[in-house]
Structure formats: C-alpha cells, structure tokens
Amino acid sequence: MAAxxxxxxxxxxxxxxxxxxxVKALIQDIRDCSGPLSALTELxxxxxxxxxxxxxxxxxIHLNCFHFFLKxxxxxxxxxxxxxxxxxxxxxxxxxMKQDKxxxxxxxxxxxxxxxxxxxxxxxxxxxxxxTCKIAIDNLEKxxxxxxxxxxxxxxxxxxxxxxxxSSITESLMGISRxxxxxxxxxxxxxxxxxxxxxxxxxxxxxxxSMSGTIxxxxxxxxxxxxxxxxxxxxxxxxxxxxxxxxxYILKKRLFPFL
Numbered sequence: 001m002a003a004x005x006x007x008x009x010x011x012x013x014x015x016x017x018x019x020x021x022x023v024k025a026l027i028q029d030i031r032d033c034s035g036p037l038s039a040l041t042e043l044x045x046x047x048x049x050x051x052x053x054x055x056x057x058x059x060x061i062h063l064n065c066f067h068f069f070l071k072x073x074x075x076x077x078x079x080x081x082x083x084x085x086x087x088x089x090x091x092x093x094x095x096x097m098k099q100d101k102x103x104x105x106x107x108x109x110x111x112x113x114x115x116x117x118x119x120x121x122x123x124x125x126x127x128x129x130x131x132t133c134k135i136a137i138d139n140l141e142k143x144x145x146x147x148x149x150x151x152x153x154x155x156x157x158x159x160x161x162x163x164x165x166x167s168s169i170t171e172s173l174m175g176i177s178r179x180x181x182x183x184x185x186x187x188x189x190x191x192x193x194x195x196x197x198x199x200x201x202x203x204x205x206x207x208x209x210s211m212s213g214t215i216x217x218x219x220x221x222x223x224x225x226x227x228x229x230x231x232x233x234x235x236x237x238x239x240x241x242x243x244x245x246x247x248x249y250i251l252k253k254r255l256f257p258f259l
Contacts, residue, residue, distance in 0.1 A: 009108070012061045016115055019054040023047060023122050030129040035137040040130070047126055051119070058115045061108070 026047045033040050 009061055012057045013111075016054060016057045016061075019050050019057065020118060020122065023050045023054065023126075026050065027122065027125050027129045030126070030133050033133050033136075035140055037137060040133055040137065044130065051123070054115075054119055058112060058119065061112050061115070 026043055030040065030043050030047070033043060
C-alpha cells in the first residue's frame with residue numbers, strides 16, 4: 001500500500017502538469033490576442049492565478065519531501081541506535097535503506113527543480129508573449145489613428161454638407177413660414193370682409209323687413225281706399241238715381257197732373 005506522502009506527491013505532480021498546460025494555453029492566447037488592452041489584462045490576470053497555483057503545488061511537493069525524509073531520517077537513526085550487536089545483518093539493510101531513500105530524495109528534489117525551471121521558462125515565454133501582444137496592439141492603434149484621421153476628414157466634410165443642407169432647409173422653412181403668414185393675413189382680411197358683408201346684408205335685411213311692413217301697410221290702405229271709392233260710387237249713383245226719380249216725379253206732377 002502506498003504511503004500518504006507518495007499519494008500527495010503524485011496528486012501534486014498531476015496538478016502541476018495540469019496547471020503547466022493551462023499556463024501554456026493562456027500564453028498562446030496572449031500571443032494570438034489582438035486587443036483591446038482590457039482583454040490582455042484579463043488574460044494576464046488568469047496567468048498570474050495559474051502561476052500562483054503552480055508555485056503553491058511545487059512548494060507543497062518540496063515541503064512534503066522535506067518532512068517525509070526528515071521523519072525517515074529520525075526513524076532510521078532510532079532504529080540504528082537500538083542495535084547492540086554490530087555483527088547483526090540488519091545494519092547493512094539500514095545503510096541500504098538510507099542510500100535508497102537518499103537517492104529517491106535526490107530524484108524528487110531534481111523533479112522539483114525541473115518544475116521550477118519549467119515555471120521560469122513559462123514566465124519568460126509569458127513576458128515575450130506580452131511584449132509581442134503589446135507591440136501588435138500598438139501597431140493596430142497606430143493604424144486606427146491613421147484611419148481615424150481619414151474618418152475625421154470625412155466626418156468634417158459630412159458635417160459641412162449637413163450644415164449646408166440644414167441651412168438650405170432652414171431657408172426653405174423660413175420661406176414657407178413667410179408664405180403661411182401671408183396666407184393667414186389674407187385669410188384674416190377675407191374673414192373681415194365677410195364679416196363686413198354679413199353686417200351689410202343683415203342691415204339690408206332689416207331694411208327690407210321694414211320696407212315690407214311699410215308696403216303691407218300701404219297695401220292695406222290702398223285696399224281700404226278702393227273699398228271707400230266703391231262705396232262712394234254706389235252712394236253717388238244712388239243719390240243720382242234718387243235725384244232723377246225726384247225730378248221725374250216733379251215733372252210728372254206738373255205736366256201730367258191727371259195721371
């Protein structure tokens with residue numbers, strides 16, 4: 001059965017390999033990054049976190065090895081001090097165990113040293129990738145600035161044309177406004193004329209009404225006068241008839257008394 005220290009070292013080695021691959025992938029992402037600076041900053045933050053985790057795991061292996069072999073040294077020392085018979089076959093076994101553990105310790109220390117060198121190599125690659133990325137971003141920003149100058153000129157030309165267009169539109173609107181004001185004034189004058197005409201028509205209507213009353217009154221008077229004329233004619237005719245009858249009667253009595 002494997003010792004707990006060996007299991008811990010194996011787990012740390014697996015995590016170191018994992019973090020190393022992740023760091024390499026992030027460094028490649030930095031090389032391929034074309035901006036903006038916020039994206040580069042985010043990638044660098046992730047790389048720093050991975051480096052911290054990687055450094056923590058390497059230190060964990062180193063401390064675990066140190067404690068493990070320190071404990072082993074103490075156990076071997078105690079085991080050697082308990083042997084009273086120097087001719088016992090256990091003494092060579094003890095020295096052989098010490099040599100094996102010492103070689104294993106050296107291998108593990110060498111592995112830790114290799115991990116440190118790999119981490120330093122990754123840090124160097126990280127710096128170079130950052131430098132390459134920053135140069136690329138600077139060149140891109142310069143190109144954008146040069147293009148921005150053309151865009152500014154185009155925008156200036158566009159603004160001038162827009163200003164001219166807006167000026168012509170403003171003049172057109174002012175002309176339309178003046179025409180509308182004239183139309184409103186003419187409408188007001190026409191309205192005033194209509195009001196005056198309406199008043200004149202109302203006055204004429206009142207005069208016509210008064211004249212109609214006068215005409216009706218005159219008609220009634222004429223009708224009354226006609227009736228009186230007829231009555232007068234009848235009276236005159238009757239008076240004339242009575243006069244003639246009286247004259248005839250007198251003549252009859254004077255000329256023909258015997259009748």
